[in-house]
Amino acid sequence: MKVVSAIKRVPEHIQKRLTDKFSSVEFLFCEGIEEAEHHLPEADVFITYGEDLGSERIKKAERLKWVMVLSAGLDKMPFEIIERKGITVTNVRGIHAEPMAEYALSMLLQASRSAKAMYANQQKHHWGRSLTFNEINHRTMVLIGTGAIAQETARLAQAFHMKTIGISRSGEAKPHFDETHKVDELSDQLPQADFVVAVLPSTEETKYLLNAAHFQLMPEHCIFLNMGRGDLVASDDILLAVREGEISHAVLDVFEQEPLPEDHPFWEEENITITPHISGHSPQYIPRGFDIFEENLERYVQGESQLVNLIDPKRGY
Amino acid sequence: MKVVSAIKRVPEHIQKRLTDKFSSVEFLFCEGIEEAEHHLPEADVFITYGEDLGSERIKKAERLKWVMVLSAGLDKMPFEIIERKGITVTNVRGIHAEPMAEYALSMLLQASRSAKAMYANQQKHHWGRSLTFNEINHRTMVLIGTGAIAQETARLAQAFHMKTIGISRSGEAKPHFDETHKVDELSDQLPQADFVVAVLPSTEETKYLLNAAHFQLMPEHCIFLNMGRGDLVASDDILLAVREGEISHAVLDVFEQEPLPEDHPFWEEENITITPHISGHSPQYIPRGFDIFEENLERYVQGESQLVNLIDPKRGY
Numbered sequence: 001m002k003v004v005s006a007i008k009r010v011p012e013h014i015q016k017r018l019t020d021k022f023s024s025v026e027f028l029f030c031e032g033i034e035e036a037e038h039h040l041p042e043a044d045v046f047i048t049y050g051e052d053l054g055s056e057r058i059k060k061a062e063r064l065k066w067v068m069v070l071s072a073g074l075d076k077m078p079f080e081i082i083e084r085k086g087i088t089v090t091n092v093r094g095i096h097a098e099p100m101a102e103y104a105l106s107m108l109l110q111a112s113r114s115a116k117a118m119y120a121n122q123q124k125h126h127w128g129r130s131l132t133f134n135e136i137n138h139r140t141m142v143l144i145g146t147g148a149i150a151q152e153t154a155r156l157a158q159a160f161h162m163k164t165i166g167i168s169r170s171g172e173a174k175p176h177f178d179e180t181h182k183v184d185e186l187s188d189q190l191p192q193a194d195f196v197v198a199v200l201p202s203t204e205e206t207k208y209l210l211n212a213a214h215f216q217l218m219p220e221h222c223i224f225l226n227m228g229r230g231d232l233v234a235s236d237d238i239l240l241a242v243r244e245g246e247i248s249h250a251v252l253d254v255f256e257q258e259p260l261p262e263d264h265p266f267w268e269e270e271n272i273t274i275t276p277h278i279s280g281h282s283p284q285y286i287p288r289g290f291d292i293f294e295e296n297l298e299r300y301v302q303g304e305s306q307l308v309n310l311i312d313p314k315r316g317y
Numbered sequence: 318m319k320v321v322s323a324i325k326r327v328p329e330h331i332q333k334r335l336t337d338k339f340s341s342v343e344f345l346f347c348e349g350i351e352e353a354e355h356h357l358p359e360a361d362v363f364i365t366y367g368e369d370l371g372s373e374r375i376k377k378a379e380r381l382k383w384v385m386v387l388s389a390g391l392d393k394m395p396f397e398i399i400e401r402k403g404i405t406v407t408n409v410r411g412i413h414a415e416p417m418a419e420y421a422l423s424m425l426l427q428a429s430r431s432a433k434a435m436y437a438n439q440q441k442h443h444w445g446r447s448l449t450f451n452e453i454n455h456r457t458m459v460l461i462g463t464g465a466i467a468q469e470t471a472r473l474a475q476a477f478h479m480k481t482i483g484i485s486r487s488g489e490a491k492p493h494f495d496e497t498h499k500v501d502e503l504s505d506q507l508p509q510a511d512f513v514v515a516v517l518p519s520t521e522e523t524k525y526l527l528n529a530a531h532f533q534l535m536p537e538h539c540i541f542l543n544m545g546r547g548d549l550v551a552s553d554d555i556l557l558a559v560r561e562g563e564i565s566h567a568v569l570d571v572f573e574q575e576p577l578p579e580d581h582p583f584w585e586e587e588n589i590t591i592t593p594h595i596s597g598h599s600p601q602y603i604p605r606g607f608d609i610f611e612e613n614l615e616r617y618v619q620g621e622s623q624l625v626n627l628i629d630p631k632r633g634y
Contacts, residue, residue: 159473276445
């Protein structure tokens with residue numbers, strides 16, 4: 001059996017661990033898809049970020065039985081041909097939960113504790129003790145989204161003794177949420193939100209789900225954080241809410257246009273913190289992805305059909 | 318019974334809550350010790366930050382039976398005369414635990430996630446995605462100190478799945494520590510520390526407890542945070558450790574000299590973050606202090622002698 005990986009820069013120790021552990025498996029670690037595609041015809045198993053595995057390439061992979069996608073999004077996978085050829089697909093769903101939850105807590109702490117102004121004081125050699133250092137302890141967080149990332153964020157929020165309220169289409173109860181509500185009850189929940197954290201993917205239903213009226217419902221001290229998708233809310237609505245003091249701060253990792261244009265008014269707003277769509281970035285990404293792969297490969301070589309994060313090609317998730 | 322408070326700016330709602338609840342008690346809320354000292358002769362109970370209650374003032378307080386000190390430090394209390402007069406003393410020990418633990422986690426997250434460089438990028442309107450965003454999840458934290466503040470910090474660290482190692486004089490086991498060790502075993506623990514957090518008070522034993530050799534034992538990626546006292550370690554030792562790359566970052570809230578002099582080299586170090594001795598600051602300070610007072614007053618009016626945070630005047634803590 002041959003495993004071909006298209007993932008760049010897989011650490012030596014991971015390559016060695018897999019090679020040592022699975023002596024019946026031949027591994028080929030390539031530096032990207034251009035190198036890997038030459039080896040597709042021999043691959044039984046293919047490891048990829050998924051974006052680059054079009055139907056043309058899949059056709060070349062005559063022996064392919066399993067594609068391990070080292071990504072959570074699968075929008076670009078050619079599922080029709082995958083289903084026809086009976087190829088198994090797994091992904092790394094959930095891999096973003098820990099780094100993104102850390103991002104959220106980190107940024108809410110920073111915004112609550114005047115981090116931006118504190119760094120400015122250091123630049124000025126200024127011993128400034130009069131800044132506001134609000135606690136996040138015992139506050140209320142409204143999370144728009146209740147999936148794996150939102151759950152891990154809520155878990156950490158609860159460790160800070162927060163009350164956690166989740167908003168989802170179904171309103172179904174989920175771990176680490178004190179309450180969950182349907183999306184049409186969102187407005188009722190906003191007035192009690194010290195923090196509003198948006199973690200929604202972009203779909204027809206979530207596009208511009210939030211608008212100016214929602215910000216008016218949030219308390220003036222509320223901090224809004226968006227690490228889902230930039231088209232959840234119009235930039236102008238955020239800008240107005242911050243400028244009018246309807247909320248105290250916006251932390252934004254995602255934008256309607258990315259990269260955020262250099263002349264965008266967000267950059268200069270004291271009460272907006274910009275991060276360049278990095279909430280899911282982590283040096284642990286490849287190690288975690290290969291941990292999931294290793295677990296699956298173990299099952300696979302033993303002939304088990306039940307793999308972790310198995311994708312239904314009909315549904316595409 | 319008369320309660321005289323010397324605490325400035327006690328919120329109206331707290332004054333009202335106490336006045337409404339304890340109808341048999343007369344409350345006088347003064348704006349500071351200058352106003353309050355005129356009323357000391359009538360006070361049965363006195364609420365103070367403690368620093369300003371010298372033996373001269375205590376002598377005037379002829380009816381005084383209980384002093385509630387809204388501070389954790391009691392260095393300046395005239396315990397001799399307090400003991401002679403049989404006055405009960407309670408304080409707000411533990412009140413700093415939540416804000417200081419939040420401070421620690423906030424700053425470690427910031428230093429791990431390149432917050433300083435990210436704010437600099439925002440100032441430059443620069444969409445910079447190549448910064449390092451290390452996770453704090455699953456790391457190891459060595460805490461020097463295992464008291465209430467260290468325990469709360471360790472509790473939060475464990476919520477981030479960290480391994481927590483506590484260092485104290487006794488090495489006694491304490492809640493939220495995976496391991497505890499005696500201070501003479503500190504050097505053995507440092508090589509595994511991703512984070513070293515110092516929360517020690519200043520005593521003869523803790524003065525310059527840390528030195529250059531300790532930094533050499535820490536891993537190069539280690540972040541050192543001091544929120545205890547500035548004389549735990551010489552400034553020059555910290556500066557050298559950061560400049561030589563023996564550690565990756567130092568977060569300092571306390572200094573040998575405070576305020577930190579304007580021309581101190583710390584201010585300009587990229588890998589040193591300075592906060593102006595604010596780790597314990599919180600808008601929740603007075604509300605929390607009066608929560609403890611209220612609990613104690615309830616017991617006191619019912620004639621209970623077992624109060625929360627009762628101080629032994631012989632030991633001074």
